[in-house]
Amino acid sequence: MTRENRLFTTPPLLSFAPVRFQVGLVLADLFLFSRTTLDHRDIGIVDSTETMALNREHAIPGFVRVTDGRGGLPKVTLTHPSGSCCDVYLHGANILSWVLANGGEVFYTPDGTDFTDLSAIEWGNPFCFPQFGVGGERAGSPLGENSIPVDGFVKGMKWSIVQTGLHEDKHGEFPYVTIEVFDTEATRAMWNHSFHLTMDISLEHTAINVSLNVKNTGSESFECAAALKSHVAVADIEEPTTSYIGLEDCVYLDNTLHPTKPRVRFTDETEDQEWLQLKGLTDRVYINTHNDTGVEVGTGCTVFLRDMSPLGVTGFSDRAVFNPWKENDKDNYRWYAGLAIGAIGKLIRIEPETKHTSEVRFEVVDMVRTQSIQKRKDVHEKHALRKMTERPKYDLLADELPSDLQ
Numbered sequence: 568m569t570r571e572n573r574l575f576t577t578p579p580l581l582s583f584a585p586v587r588f589q590v591g592l593v594l595a596d597l598f599l600f601s602r603t604t605l606d607h608r609d610i611g612i613v614d615s616t617e618t619m620a621l622n623r624e625h626a627i628p629g630f631v632r633v634t635d636g637r638g639g640l641p642k643v644t645l646t647h648p649s650g651s652c653c654d655v656y657l658h659g660a661n662i663l664s665w666v667l668a669n670g671g672e673v674f675y676t677p678d679g680t681d682f683t684d685l686s687a688i689e690w691g692n693p694f695c696f697p698q699f700g701v702g703g704e705r706a707g708s709p710l711g712e713n714s715i716p717v718d719g720f721v722k723g724m725k726w727s728i729v730q731t732g733l734h735e736d737k738h739g740e741f742p743y744v745t746i747e748v749f750d751t752e753a754t755r756a757m758w759n760h761s762f763h764l765t766m767d768i769s770l771e772h773t774a775i776n777v778s779l780n781v782k783n784t785g786s787e788s789f790e791c792a793a794a795l796k797s798h799v800a801v802a803d804i805e806e807p808t809t810s811y812i813g814l815e816d817c818v819y820l821d822n823t824l825h826p827t828k829p830r831v832r833f834t835d836e837t838e839d840q841e842w843l844q845l846k847g848l849t850d851r852v853y854i855n856t857h858n859d860t861g862v863e864v865g866t867g868c869t870v871f872l873r874d875m876s877p878l879g880v881t882g883f884s885d886r887a888v889f890n891p892w893k894e895n896d897k898d899n900y901r902w903y904a905g906l907a908i909g910a911i912g913k914l915i916r917i918e919p920e921t922k923h924t925s926e927v928r929f930e931v932v933d934m935v936r937t938q939s940i941q942k943r944k945d946v947h948e949k950h951a952l953r954k955m956t957e958r959p960k961y962d963l964l965a966d967e968l969p970s971d972l973q
Contacts, residue, residue, distance in 0.1 A: 615639065625731045630742040633728070636663075638682035643728065645742040645770040653770050656691075658684055659722040660746055660766050662795075663691035665775060665929070673870060673931060675800040675903035687716075687723035690798055694766070696721040696781075697758055697791035699887065699911045703827070706820050706852040706885075707792040707911040714757045718796065721764065724748050734769055743769035750784075761785035763922075774930040776875070781915065782922035790916045794887065794909020795927060797872065801904045802865030804845055804890060809904060811843040811888060812869070812936050813860030814853050820912070822850040842936070845904075848892040854912040856886045862904040863935045872908040875926040882925045885911040 614622070614634055618641045622633040629646065636642040636656060642663070646652040650668035655661070665673040676690040687693065695718040699707030702715055709715070716723075729745040747765045755761070760783070767778040783789060801809045818831050834853075842863075861871035876882025889905035908927055917923050 615641075617641070621728060625728050625744075627731055627733065627742060630733060630740070631731045631744065636682075637680070638684070640682055640684060643731070643744045643746075645744060645768070647741055647770050647772055648739060649772045651770065651772060653768075653775060655744060655746070655768055656682075656688060657726045657728070657746065658682070659688050659724065660694045660726045660748070661688045661691050661722065662768065662775065662777075663688065665692075667773065667931060672800050673929075675798040675899075677899050684725065687718075689722075692795055692797045693718065693722040694779075695719045695792065695794045695796055695907070695909065696764065697760075697762075697789075697793070699792040699794045699796075699907070699909060700822070700852075705822060706854075707794070707887075707914075709758065709790055709792065709914065716757070719792070720754055720757055721748065724751075724754075726766075729765065736771075738772065741769060741771050743767060760787070760789040760791075762789075773932075774928055777927045777929075779925045779927075780922050781917060781924075783917040783919050786919050788916060788918045790914040792909065792911055792914055793925065794883070794885075794907045794911055795872075796887070796889075796907040796909075797905070797929070798903040799862045799864065799870050799906055800902060801862065804901050804904055806865055807844060808863065808935075809844070809865040810863050811845075811860070811904065811906065812841075812863060813857045814843050814886065814888070815841050815857075817853055817856050819851045819853040822852070823848055843888065845888075845890055845892075848894065849888055849890045849905075851888045852911050853886040853888065855884050860886050860906070860908070862906055864904070867933065867935055869932050869935055871928075871930045871932060872906060873928045873930070874908065875928045876924070877926075880924065881910060881913065881915055883909045883927055885909060885913065887911060 618633055618635050621641065625643070626632045631646070632644050633641060634644065636654060640656055640658045642657065643655045644652055645655070647668070652666050653662055654664040656663050663674065663676060667673065674691045680690060682688055697709055698715045698719040701717050702708045726746040726748045729747050731742065731744045733740045734743055735741075745765060745767045747763065749763050750761045763782040763784050765780045769776045777795065779793065781791065781793065803809060815834050818833055820830065821832055858873050859871060860873070861869045863869050872886070874883040887905075887907035889907070890900055890903070892900050910925070915923050
């Protein structure tokens with residue numbers, strides 16, 4: 568199915584009833600794309616014996632089920648009572664798909680992409696550890712490590728289910744899954760440290776909460792990067808309605824302009840507005856950003872990525888913006904905005920037999936900030952122009968001017 572065949576107008580955020588679509592009517596509602604391409608992706612797949620055993624142990628009727636997904640890789644599907652759902656692949660702890668109650672997909676994965684347990688899943692929402700990026704002198708690189716793969720090795724490892732269950736808030740019950748992974752001989756050959764990672768993922772109506780625990784199970788302290796690298800689905804990255812927010816008034820490292828040795832740049836020196844719109848190949852790391860960072864996806868909605876770590880904890884305060892653009896991926900670059908949240912510029916230091924916890928919240932909100940900002944700017948400029956043209960005019964002869972102006 569081509570991109571043009573996807574459905575861009577869908578029912579509002581808080582309405583689950585179908586609506587009649589009208590040509591020419593702009594609906595500032597959720598979300599991007601119908602799940603017509605998602606419903607059939609697993610047709611014909613017969614769950615393996617191992618997956619069926621996991622489902623019998625961890626399934627919660629109506630909330631949690633374990634099945635085989637793309638490439639026969641096991642996934643945990645969390646379903647909210649509103650109808651929203653997300654797929655967590657155990658291969659790499661990747662939240663590959665998040666579909667809202669109206670059928671809109673939040674994370675982008677190209678149609679027809681096949682997966683295998685022999686390689687990492689690069690789309691959706693891969694988890695990067697203990698390195699972010701290509702390494703070397705760039706941000707997100709553990710000191711002295713040269714053999715770690717791009718974005719670390721954990722995204723290619725098989726995670727295990729610890730437990731599933733239900734949380735409860737004022738709106739009712741919602742599901743969660745806890746998964747884990749340990750170091751192996753293969754990981755220690757690349758990065759000689761022992762660790763235990765656990766990730767808790769819960770699904771609310773329009774939000775996903777992720778709690779990550781990194782425990783140092785070795786005898787020496789280590790520093791590591793950790794990040795969730797989201798491919799946020801957008802209407803079109805080249806359109807002015809698609810933009811990044813929350814990245815103003817901070818410093819960043821531009822890996823495109825300075826590919827070998829990073830140099831600090833300031834957003835107020837390079838950007839003339841309070842939001843970022845991509846114009847080409849982009850690979851940046853923003854250091855210690857505002858917390859209300861996100862992507863305005865071009866349909867009247869914003870996907871926020873927020874650090875919810877406790878005060879006093881080194882959390883996920885950095886962001887990375889990425890897109891390969893048409894020269895590197897002409898088929899897919901227009902349909903996603905790359906935004907990572909994590910500890911990238913400032914690595915996490917963990918002492919032996921201690922653990923570090925970070926919490927992240929993804930949330931979809933039926934609003935856009937840039938439109939209101941731009942409207943205020945337009946009103947201000949028109950008012951200033953009107954005031955200037957309404958000033959009284961004076962005709963002065965040359966001999967009436969001060970001598971220094973004649």
